[in-house]
Amino acid sequence: MVTTLATALPDRSPYVVADAAYAGKELRALPAQVTWTTRLRVDAALYDLAPPRTGRRGRPRSTGQRLPSLTALAAQVSFTPLPVRRYGKTTTVDIATVRCLWYGTFGPQPVTVILLRETTTHTRGGYDTALVTTDTLTRPTQIIHRYAARWSIEVMIEDAKQLIGVGQARNRLAHAVERTVPFGLTCQTLTMLWYATVGHTPTDVADHRDRAPWYTTKANPSTADMIGKLRRVLIATKYQVTHPDQPTPEDIHTIRLAWELNAA
Incomplete structure (x- = not known):
């Protein structure tokens, strides 16, 4: 490669x-x-x-x-x-x-x-x-920085297996494996790009803390937060056929409250 x-x-x-x-x-x-x-x-x-070579006969x-x-x-x-x-x-x-x-x-x-x-x-x-x-x-310091940066790839692979579903694939044929894994990684990449460009809102971390207050040190959205946000946006968009634009956080919150009331 x-x-x-x-x-x-x-x-x-x-x-x-x-x-x-x-x-x-x-x-x-x-x-x-x-x-x-x-x-x-x-x-x-x-x-x-x-x-250095000495000029003597024989293999150096x-x-x-x-x-x-x-x-x-x-x-x-x-x-x-x-x-x-x-x-x-x-x-x-x-x-x-x-x-x-x-x-x-x-x-x-x-x-x-x-x-x-x-x-x-x-x-x-x-x-x-x-x-x-x-x-x-x-410089050695830059080499060390470069080597440490590879850890994000390890985290990405773990997220792909545990959260995206790449690790749950039950493929046996070579062609199936060659298609399923790249497709899962592509979905993960698209999720990241969507969240980084239009999906992120400053209140995402605060909302997560409200749902899980024991995360007292949480300062940045995780991959699970991004996937959860995308799912909520897709579902909210599905039930707002008259408003095809991306739903606002208030729209998502309203639909979530409706689900909680129906579940109760």
Whole structure:
């Protein structure tokens, strides 16, 4: 998929962020303009950069000396406290970088290993998170920010499975799976776009707090709030055939009260 995207956009430089599951030998064949950032495995075999050629006969070395384990490496390098923007807030963490080779995955392409240590927690092994990236020109703080940003994709996938219904599909044929999952994700995207453009009203969070007052810290609408709002708007529109425009919050509230009175 990444190769197809890079081929279609030859003048762009895509950067990919993925978890440790997406780190195999196939990454050696990536297009030159693509950079890859992933979580570094604890047992990763790291090497120094290949030494310069000496002019002697024989095949030149592909790697330098084998580097120690990440725990030993963390004890040797110097950490620098730097501010990092992650998950909607800025915190200061200790960062150390090592330029090396992860030959088993990226071959002779140089990479940067970023060791991250949370200053407010007790670290085992001398570090908390180890990242590796082929983007050797971007600052480590930006790489960490980039990696943290992928978490929104994980949340989106969970919402698609639990709220949209993608996880409840009972498909067995390959074509059915290939249609159902993309259709569910498309519906989720359309819901988000609708809510962001015309569906949002400032009172949505206050209305949710009225229905669930135990959410004392709720400050922003959730995906479930967006879906619920869309359902209420669709139902209210259905019962207002003389007013084809999108119903106002007052219209939705009136219809909801009517349902509650009928249910009582």
